[in-house]
Amino acid sequence: MAVSDALKKKKKIWVGIQAPKEFRIRDIGESLVSLPEQLINKVSQVNLASLTGDPKKQNIYISLKVKEIRENKGQTEIVEFNIAPSYLKRMNRMAKQKAEQSILLKTKDDIQMRIKAMAFSKYKANNSVLTAVRVKMKEFLVNNVTSKTYNEILNEIINFEFQKNLSRELKKIYPLSNIIVKSVIRK
Numbered sequence: 001m002a003v004s005d006a007l008k009k010k011k012k013i014w015v016g017i018q019a020p021k022e023f024r025i026r027d028i029g030e031s032l033v034s035l036p037e038q039l040i041n042k043v044s045q046v047n048l049a050s051l052t053g054d055p056k057k058q059n060i061y062i063s064l065k066v067k068e069i070r071e072n073k074g075q076t077e078i079v080e081f082n083i084a085p086s087y088l089k090r091m092n093r094m095a096k097q098k099a100e101q102s103i104l105l106k107t108k109d110d111i112q113m114r115i116k117a118m119a120f121s122k123y124k125a126n127n128s129v130l131t132a133v134r135v136k137m138k139e140f141l142v143n144n145v146t147s148k149t150y151n152e153i154l155n156e157i158i159n160f161e162f163q164k165n166l167s168r169e170l171k172k173i174y175p176l177s178n179i180i181v182k183s184v185i186r187k
Contacts, residue, residue: 010034010035011034012032012033012034013032013033013034013036014030014031014032015030015031015032015033015036015039015069015072015073015074016029016030016072016073016074017029017030017031017039017042017044017064017066017073017074017076018073018074018075018076019046019051019064019076020064020075020076020077020078022078022151022154022155022158023051023052026051027073028044028046028050028051028064028076029044031074036069036072036074037069039066039069039074040066040067040068040069040074041065041066042065042066042074043063043064043065043066043079044063044064044066044076045061045062045063045064045080046061046062046063046064047060047061047062048060048061048062048158052158057158059083059084059086059087060081060082060083060084060158061081061082061083061084062078062080062081062082062158063078063079063080063081063082064076064077064078064079065077065079078151078154078186079185079186080183080184080185080186081154081157081158081181081183081184081185082182082183083180083181083182083183088118088182091118091120091178091180092120094120094177095120095121095122095177095178096120096121096122096123096124096125097120097121097124097125097130098118098119098120098121099118099119099121099130099133099134099137100116100117100118100119100134100182101116101117101118101134101137101138101141102114102115102116102117103115103138103141103142104187105141105142105145105146106145106146107145107146107148107149107150107153108146108147108148108149109149109150111149111150111186111187112186112187113145113150113153113184113185113186113187114183114184114185114187115141115145115181115183115184116181116182116183116184117137117141117166117179117180117181117182118179118180118182119133119137119170119176119178119179120176120177120178120179121174121175121176121177122175122176122177123175125174129173129174132173132174133170133173133174133176136169136170136173137166137170140165140166140169140170141166144162144165150186153184154184157181157184162181163179163180163181166179166181167179
């Protein structure tokens with residue numbers, strides 16, 4: 001009886017997982033599975049500093065989902081971008097006040113995503129000023145997200161170009177110390 005149970009067990013193999021082309025298709029790890037097809041839809045969370053080699057991005061995490069198997073390696077796509085909660089707490093401690101905006105939008109290539117942005121003020125501000133910052137932030141997010149593809153938006157956010165452009169728009173209203181995109185989640 002023990003011999004038949006042992007024969008029923010399938011041998012597992014290590015299948016590599018590769019980052020998308022935005023990160024020059026680097027190997028990010030391996031997973032132990034019976035068949036390579038079992039790896040499809042598996043989500044892995046990776047630190048952006050390990051993908052790019054830039055230690056300044058150590059507080060950012062990217063979730064990669066395996067979409068297909070090619071040459072016995074899982075090909076991934078970015079499904080989520082998050083900033084570490086400890087970094088957000090540190091930023092909040094240094095700031096006087098904050099304004100947040102969370103909005104569900106469709107990109108130019110018809111992908112639905114939730115984007116969350118935060119702005120931290122250097123000084124104490126009135127509620128009317130913070131409301132104006134939120135309204136301008138929402139306007140900027142709607143205009144930029146709906147006019148670009150999902151990959152273009154993520155590349156801009158990862159390279160901090162999106163945040164710089166948002167900062168230029170919001171600093172016209174009130175002096176802000178830091179503006180960050182807290183998370184991007186693909187729906």
